[in-house]
Amino acid sequence: MQYDVSAPTRSVYIHWPFCPYKCHYCPFVALASHDSFMTQYHKALTKEIEQFGSLAGEKIQLDTLYFGGGTPSTYPNDLLIELFDTLKKVCVFTDQTEVTIEINPGTVREGQLELWKSLGINRLSIGVQSLNDKVLHSLNRLQSARDVITLLEKAQHFFSNISVDLILGLPGISDEEWESLLHTVVTWPIAHTSMYFLTIHEDTPLYFKVKSNAVVVPCDDKMVELYYKSRDIFIRNGFDHYEISSFARPGRQSRHNTAYWERVPYKAFGLGACSFDGTKRLQNEKNLMKYIKKAESGDDCVIFMEELTDHQVNIERIMLGLRRSKGVTWCSVSSHLSAHKKMVVREKIEEFKRKQWMNESEGVLTLTPAGLALENEIIVQLC
Ligand code: SF4
Numbered sequence: 001m002q003y004d005v006s007a008p009t010r011s012v013y014i015h016w017p018f019c020p021y022k023c024h025y026c027p028f029v030a031l032a033s034h035d036s037f038m039t040q041y042h043k044a045l046t047k048e049i050e051q052f053g054s055l056a057g058e059k060i061q062l063d064t065l066y067f068g069g070g071t072p073s074t075y076p077n078d079l080l081i082e083l084f085d086t087l088k089k090v091c092v093f094t095d096q097t098e099v100t101i102e103i104n105p106g107t108v109r110e111g112q113l114e115l116w117k118s119l120g121i122n123r124l125s126i127g128v129q130s131l132n133d134k135v136l137h138s139l140n141r142l143q144s145a146r147d148v149i150t151l152l153e154k155a156q157h158f159f160s161n162i163s164v165d166l167i168l169g170l171p172g173i174s175d176e177e178w179e180s181l182l183h184t185v186v187t188w189p190i191a192h193t194s195m196y197f198l199t200i201h202e203d204t205p206l207y208f209k210v211k212s213n214a215v216v217v218p219c220d221d222k223m224v225e226l227y228y229k230s231r232d233i234f235i236r237n238g239f240d241h242y243e244i245s246s247f248a249r250p251g252r253q254s255r256h257n258t259a260y261w262e263r264v265p266y267k268a269f270g271l272g273a274c275s276f277d278g279t280k281r282l283q284n285e286k287n288l289m290k291y292i293k294k295a296e297s298g299d300d301c302v303i304f305m306e307e308l309t310d311h312q313v314n315i316e317r318i319m320l321g322l323r324r325s326k327g328v329t330w331c332s333v334s335s336h337l338s339a340h341k342k343m344v345v346r347e348k349i350e351e352f353k354r355k356q357w358m359n360e361s362e363g364v365l366t367l368t369p370a371g372l373a374l375e376n377e378i379i380v381q382l383c
Contacts, residue, residue, distance in 0.1 A: 002055075002300065002302070003052075003267060003275050003277045003280070003282055003302070004265075004277040004278065004279070004280070005052070005055050005056040005057070007265040007277040007278045008264075008265060008278075009060050009265045009266065009267050009277070010060065010061060010062065010063035010064070010259070010264065010265075010266075011062075011063055011064045011065075011066070011256060011259040011264065011265070011266035011267075012060060012062060012064070012065050012066070012087075012091060012266065012267050012268070012269070013065075013066045013068060013256075013266060013267070013268035013269070013270075013273060013274075013275075014045070014065070014066070014067050014068070014072075014083075014268075014269050014270055014273075015029065015068055015069065015070065015268065015269065015270030015271055015272060015273040015284075016067060016068070016069045016070045016071070016072040016074070016075050016270065017029050017030055017031050017034075017041070017069060017070040017270070017271045017272070017288070018030075018031055018032075018034055018035060018037075018038055018041075018069070018070050018071060018074050019031065019032050019069065019070055019071045019074070019104075020032065020071060020074060020104070020106075020107055020142065021140055021141065021142045022140060023139055023140055023141045024139045024140045024141075024204060024205040024206040024209070025139060025167075025198065025199070025200070025201065025204055025206040026201075026204060027199075027201035027204060028069075028070070029070070029271055029272035029286055030069060030070045030071075031070070031288065034288065035074075037288060037292075038074075038075075038076060038079070039076075039079065040292055041271070041288070041291075041292060042075075042076075042079040042082070042083065043292075043296065044291060044292040044295035044296050045083065045269060045270050045295065046082065046083060046086040047295045047296055047298065048269050048270070048295040048301055049083075049086050049087060049090055049269050050086060050089070050090070051295075051298050052090065052267065052269070053089055053090035056090070059090060059091055059092045060090060060091040060092065060267070061091075061092050061094075062091040062092060062093050062094070062097045063096075063097060063098070063255065063259070064097065064098045064099075064100070064255050064256035064259055065087070065091070065093075065097060065098070065099045065100070065256075066099075066100045066102075066256040067100065067101040067102060067121075068102050069102055070102075071102070071103070071104045071107055072101050072102050072103065073101065073102070073103035073104055073107045073108050073112070074107055077109075077111070077112065077115055080115070080116075080119065081115075081119065084119045084120070093120055097120070098122065098123055098161075098254075098255045098256060099119075099120050099121045099122050099123060100121070100123040100124070100125050100163075100254075100256055101116060101121050101123075101124060101125070102125045102126075102127065103124055103125070103126055103127070103151075104126075104127045104143060105126060105127070105128065105143045105144075105147035105148045105150075105151045106142065106143040106144065106147035108151055108154075113154055113155055113157075113158045113159070114158065116158075117158045117159065122159065122161055123159065123161040123162070123163065124155055124159050124161070124162045124163065125163045125164075125165065125194075126148070126151065126152075126155075126162065126163070126164045126165065127143075127164075127165045128148050128164045128165060128166055128185075129141060129165060129166060129167045129170070130166070130167065130170055130173060130181065131145040131148060131181055131184070132145075132170075132172070132173055132177065133145055134172070135170055135171070135172040135173055136170075138171075138172065139170070139206065140205070152188055152189065152190075156189040160191070161191050161192075161252065162188075162189065162190045162191060162192070163190060163191065163192035163193060163194060163254065164185060164188070164190055164192075164193050164194075165193070165194045165195075165196065166181070166182075166185065166193060166194070166195045166196070167195075167196055167197075167198050168195055168196065168197050168198065168223065168226055168227060168230060169197055169198035169217060169218050169222075169223050169226070170198055170217075171198075171215045171216060171217050171218075175226065175229075178226060178230070179229060179230075179233065182230055182233045182234070183233065186233065186234065186237035186238075186239070190249075191248060191249045191252035192246070192247065192248045192249065192252050192253070192254060193234065193239070193246075193247050193248075194245050194246050194247075194254075195230055195234075195245055195246075195247065196245050197223055197227070197245075198217060200217065223373075224373040227369075227372075227373055228369055228373070231247075231369055234247040235247075238250075240253075240325070241325060242324060242325045242326075243257070243261065243323055243324045243325070244323040244324075244372050244375060260276075260320075261320045261321075261323070261324055262320075263276070263278075263316060263317065263320065264278070265277045265278045268284070269284075270284065270291075271284060271285065271286065271288060271291045272284055272285070272286040272291075279307060279308070280305055280306065280307050280308075281305070281306045281308065282302045282304065282305045282306075283302065283303060283304040283305075284301040284302055284303065285301050285302075285303045286303070310336050311336070314332075314333075314336045314383075315379070315383045317332055317333075318332075318333055318379060318382060318383065319379050321365075322365070322366070322367050322371075322375060322378070322379065323367075323372070323375060325366060326364075326366075327364045327365050327366035327367075328364070328365055329363050329364055329365070330349075330360070330363050330364075330365060331363060333345065333365065333382070334346075345382055348381055348382055349365065349382075352371065352378060355370075356368055356370060356371075357370050357371035357374060357378060358371050358378070
C-alpha cells in the first residue's frame with residue numbers, strides 16, 4: 001500500500017499528535033498526557049521521512065509544508081531542529097516555500113518564535129477559537145484570552161503571515177459576544193482567518209453532554225444567521241471570502257490548503273496522517289505504539305488505501321470546487337455523466353439558481369452565501 005513516489009509532490013504535511021489537554025469537541029488523532037513518548041515518536045517520524053526519501057530518490061521541490069496536530073507548538077526545540085535537518089535531506093526548500101506551524105496560545109515557550117523563524121517557518125496558524133476563558137475551560141480547552149493577546153503581540157514582530165482559527169457556535173457565547181470577537185479579530189495583525197462551525201463529533205465528551213442536554217448548542221438557523229453576519233464583518237474589513245470557512249487579506253490565501261482543494265498530490269508523515277498521490281488516498285497507522293514500531297523498523301506505516309472511482313473523483317471535484325469562490329465549471333461537473341444524469345443535474349442547478357443558492361457565469365458555477373451555508377445538502381442533491 002504505497003504512495004506513488006513518482007507523483008509530482010510539492011506539499012508535505014507533518015502530524016504532531018501531542019496536546020497538553022484534550023478539548024471536549026476534538027475528533028482528531030490527538031493525545032494528551034503522552035509527552036513521555038515525544039522523543040520516541042520524533043525518531044519514528046524522522047525514520048518514516050528518511051525511508052520515503054530513499055524510496056523517492058529525488059528530492060521533493062517543496063511548495064508548502066504544514067505542521068499540524070495535535071499541538072505542534074509543543075514539539076521540543078532540539079528535536080524540531082533535528083526534524084528540519086531530516087526534511088532538508090528529502091525536500092528542497094526555497095524562499096517561496098510556505099511553511100506553517102499550528103500553535104495553541106499558552107503553549108509557546110520563550111525563544112520559540114525566534115527559533116521557528118530561523119528554521120524557515122514563515123506562517124503561524126493560531127487556535128484562538130474564542131476569547132471567552134470560561135466557555136473554553138468548560139470544553140477543556142485550557143487557554144486564556146491573555147495568552148492569545150500576548151502571543152499576537154510577540155508574534156507580529158517575527159511573522160507577517162499569521163492566521164487564526166475561530167469556532168462559530170460554541171455553547172455559551174451570545175450573538176453580541178461573537179460579533180464583538182470578530183470586530184476585535186479584524187484589528188489584529190493577521191493575514192488570514194479560518195472560521196469553522198462547531199461540529200459535534202460522535203463519542204466526544206461534548207457529544208454526550210449535548211445528548212444528555214447538559215449543554216445546548218445553537219440551532220442550524222442561528223448558525224446560518226451568524227455565518228452571514230460574520231462573513232459581512234470580514235468582507236467589510238478587507239478580507240476575501242475565498243473558501244467556505246476561509247477569509248484572507250488579498251493574496252494571503254493558504255497555499256497548503258489550496259493544494260488539498262486543487263487535488264494535487266501531498267505526502268503526509270506521522271500518526272494517522274492522510275496522503276494523496278493524485279489517484280490514491282492513504283492513511284497511516286493511528287495507534288501510537290504500532291506507528292512507532294512500524295516506522296522505526298522501516299515498515300510501511302499505511303493502514304488504509306483507497307483508489308477513487310471516476311464517480312468519487314467527480315464528487316470530490318464538485319465538492320472542493322463549490323466550497324471555494326473559484327467555483328467549478330459545468331464542463332467538469334457534467335463530463336462524466338450520462339445524457340440522462342446530465343439532464344437531471346442541470347435541472348437541479350437551475351432550481352438552485354432560482355432559489356439563489358447558486359450563480360452561473362461563463363460556464364462557472366459558484367455558491368451564493370445562502371448556498372455555502374447549505375453546501376452539504378446541495379452536494380448530495382447534485383451527486
Ligand atoms: S488542541 Fe486541537 S488537536 Fe489538541 S485536543 Fe484540542 S482540538 Fe484536538
